[in-house]
Amino acid sequence: MQALGHFDYIIVGAGSAGCVLANRLSADPDIKVLVLEAGGKDDYIWIHIPVGYLYCMGNPRTDWGFSTAPEPGLNGRSLNYPRGKVLGGCSAINGMIYMRGQAADYDRWRQMGLAGWGWDDVLPLFRKGEDHYALDDEFHARGGGCRVEEQRLSWEILDAFRDACEENGIPKIADFNLGDNFGSAYFQVTQTSGIRWTAAKGFLKPAMKRPNLTVVTGAQVSRIRMQDGRAVGLDLTVNGEPARADASGEIILSSGAVGSPQILELSGIGNPQILGKHGIQTAVANPAVGENLQDHLQIRTIFKVSNALTLNQLTNSLAGKAKIALEYALKRSGPMSMAPSQLGVFARSDDSFETPNVEYHIQPLSLDRFGEPLHSFPAITASVCNLRPDSRGHIHIASADPRSQPEIRANYLSAETDRRVAADSIRLTRRIMASKALSKYEPVEHLPGSRVHTDEDLAKAAGDIGTTIFHPVGTCRMGADEASVVDERLRVRGIGGLRVVDASVMPTITSGNTAAPTMMIAEKASEMIRADRRAGA
Incomplete structure (x- = not known):
């Protein structure tokens, strides 16, 4: 020994x-x-x-x-x-x-x-x-x-999402780390x-x-x-x-x-x-x-968009991938310098919360799950997580x-309060996506799908598309x-x-x-x- x-x-x-x-x-x-x-x-x-x-x-x-x-x-899924x-x-x-x-x-x-x-x-x-x-x-x-x-990139569609948040009473701020993170900003x-x-x-x-x-x-x-x-x-x-x-x-x-x-x-x-x-x-x-x-479960809502550049289009050709690689090699910027999420938003799923209780990670891309190819259509992902879940595992x-x-048993969404926040979070996401600032991009809900409306169905949908955000x-x-x-x-x-x-x-x-x-x-x-x-x- x-x-x-x-x-x-x-x-x-x-x-x-x-x-x-x-x-x-x-x-x-x-x-x-x-x-x-x-x-x-x-x-x-x-x-x-x-x-x-x-x-x-x-x-x-x-x-x-x-x-x-x-x-x-x-709904019976196991997560990596x-x-x-x-x-x-x-x-x-x-x-x-x-x-x-x-x-x-x-x-x-x-x-x-x-x-x-x-x-x-x-x-x-x-x-x-x-x-x-x-x-x-x-x-x-x-x-x-x-x-x-600061991050070394910007996306027009994400700037528009910030405008849409502002229309819904969520201000633009410069810094999430002052003790009150209510608002939208690009993550540092x-x-x-x-x-x-x-x-x-x-x-x-x-x-x-x-x-x-x-x-x-x-x-x-x-x-x-x-x-x-x-x-x-x-x-x-x-x-x-x-x-x-x-x-x-x-x-x-x-x-x-x-x-x-x-x-x-x-x-x-x-x-x-x-x-x-x-x-x-x-x-x-x-x-x-x-x-x-305890863990943060992110509900990965996806919206197809038009008239916008997203990473989905940039990576669907060898020429696009080569351009991305060259930009990083020469400038250390562009998509290869991207954090998994670029834009953050802290908000309240309803007015009863004294401080923001949900966090968005907004991405100019979409995919079925990590490690799989990006979708062939242009889209953005608006992941939203309950910051203070009551579920315990x-x-x-x-x-x-x-x-x-x-x-490992996280018992996600086992608390009724968490199921309610999940449903309200999806509704808040829909209100933001329906705002005037995003209208020119003609967003269409891909996941969970616009036909899902009741509290029960929204909570079940959250279980279908939710995944850990690794916390x-x-x-x-x-x-x-x-x-x-x-x-x-x-x-x-x-x-x-x-x-x-x-x-x-x-x-x-x-x-x-x-x-x-x-x-x-x-x-x-x-x-x-x-x-x-x-x-x-």
């Missing part, structure tokens, strides 16, 4: 959170840090070209290849559930959208008893990690590890000059020059070793061969909403009934592990074998209550020397894309970890 050595801190996962932690903790030369990443190096060309997410999701070189169990709310398995984690395969959410999200956490997690507390942490292309002010900053830029993205930025580029690789930081790829954790009520090390495999690592300080799980609860359960931390089912002895009983799964091990995929959170819930998985300092309850630092700790999902909040969580965790170290905790 290979012995990797003794370290002050071992970080499991080199994704958005793990890379930030590695950078911040190893900044102290007296701290010896080990980072374990189950995937490989980020030397695959399609990681770095923005449109390359099409070739990274579902690719075992960069993606765990998870899928959900059949979902009743999606991409999660990054490479240095940089999900930041290497995601949609590159920089989105903090709403101030009310974090103030709600504070109101749940989580001291230090309100908007005023976390805004400085967002700024600390940011390298904004233009601003250095109360809300934004330059010089951090996360590069944020984690890119640098038309090339994908990743957490590995911004945080991990600069830190890898330090002699006190060790990074091991191909390292999959089997279980946490515990002694006298404390986590003391890990059993794992490195490129398939048995290995072990020991921690004198803490073990930090940053394996995401799927991986972190899986490792806890494999180690005997979780619901005794689930553990016993797979022959695992309970070390710490906590039925909350793996529960509270779970992620639990399906086997004691760490190589086996866990069971799973909450499975290692942070809480002030003893039933939570981690406390407000992200320490796993019932055992010392163990924390979880990733999107799984969110008690409730943020109102927007989750990459930036995940990095913020890591920034806060690193400050707490170093403070506890100084205090001798």
Whole structure:
């Protein structure tokens, strides 16, 4: 068995959170840090070209290849559930959208008893990690590890969609990241000059020059070793061969909403009934592990259009594809620099919501599902997701074998409130598409189809065309209550020397894309970890 050595801190996962932690903790030369990443190096060309997410999701070189169990709310469909398995984690395969959410999200956490997690507390942490292309002010900053830029393209049909939103009382704004994201704007993205930025580029690789930081790829954790009520090390495999690592300080799980609860359960931390089912002895009983799964379900409405250029036409010929490739090669702009979604809109599905409860991702293209060819006809996709779903799912091990995929049940649209928001969202989309600003493009509803009208039929249609927008959170819930998985300092309850630092700790999902909040969580965790170290905790 290979012995990797003794370290002050071992970080499991080199994704958005793990890379930030590695950078911040190893900044102290007296701290010896080990980072374990189950995937490989980020030397695959399609990681770095923005449109390359099409070739990274579902690719075992960069993606765990998870899928959900059949979902009743999606009319029995199972969804692919991409999660990054490479240095940089999900930041290497995601949609590159920089989105903090709403101030009310974090103030709600504070109101749940989580001291230090309100908007005023976390805004400085967002700024600390940011390298904004233009601003250095109360809300934004330059010089951090996360590069944020404007997109390098524009589409007339998307500009018209913004005009149509304005006709419906949704204003045009310049910035989604000021605490109130009501309005429409082009998404700001984690890119640098038309090339994908990743957490590995911004945080991990600069830190890898330090002699006190060790990074091991191909390292999959089997279980946490515990002694006298404390986590003391890990059993794992490195490129398939048995290995072990020991921690004198803490073990930090940053394996995401799927991986972190899986490792806890494999180690005997979780619901005794689930553990016993797979022959695992309970070390710490906590039925909350793996529960509270939340995700944003995007309802992908598609409208055929006329008199408009969309990506569908540009890619239907070799000449069009060659032109796209040449533009990117010469200018790092055009469709190959595109994030999966270009235009964002935050709105209310009805007036009872105090803050926007739905988010649109508008795309000048259409297709049946990711990875398949674009449609032959010109069209746009107006995906809309419920930002704060009431439906809750779970992620639990399906086997004691760490190589086996866990069971993922998101339970989309299981809450009646979510079904109502889904129906109202489709109606709102129809009102926007029927606006004067879009009339010259003669939009015709392709999906779900104009004959679908009742609440029940619209909710069923949402189940037919809805899919994940890749934002799973909450499975290692942070809480002030003893039933939570981690406390407000992200320490796993019932055992010392163990924390979880990733999107799984969110008690409730943020109102927007989750990459930036995940990095913020890591920034806060690193400050707490170093403070506890100084205090001798």
